[in-house]
Amino acid sequence: MKHVIAVWQDHGFSLDPRPYLEELPRIRQHVPSGARDFACHPGHYDIPGATRCVKDLELSGIHLATDKSGSLVLEFAPNRWKHEEGLHIIYSGVRHFAVDHHRSIDWLLVDTVLLDEILPDGDGGCTHEIALTDASITVRCADLEARWCLTSGR
Incomplete structure (x- = not known):
C-alpha cells in the first residue's frame, strides 16, 4: 500500500x-463514486469502533465471474467480537485481481482485514488493496459497491 501502514x-x-x-x-x-463513498465513510477507519470499520472482518468468499463481465465479489464475515454485519464488495470492470499469500503467520485460522486503501487508477477507475493478516488482495477496477449486510447465524 502506498499510504496506509499495515505491517508486522x-x-x-x-x-x-x-x-x-x-x-x-x-x-x-x-476515485469513482462507489469507491469514494466506501473510502470516505466516517467509520471506515474507526479501528476501535464497530460500525462500518473494515478492521477485523474475516475473508469468507471470493466469487469471480466465469464470463467476461469483469465482475468480482469479495465477502467478509463479521468478527463476532466487533461487527454486527458482514461486508460484500462488488467490483465492476475488473482489469486485475490478485491474492498474494505471505504464509508467515500460520497460527491464524482465517485471514482477517488489517486495513485497506483505495487509490485512483490512471484510466478513470481505482485500485483497491486490502491487507490481510497473512495475505493481500489487489483489485484494479472501474468501480466498486460496498454492501454491509446481516449474515446468517447472527
Missing part, C-alpha cells in the same frame, strides 16, 4: 491509516 512488527501489527486519511481529500475527486 516484532510481536504484532503496526496499523496507521492517518497518512492515507491525510491524502484522501486530495484524491477523492479522482
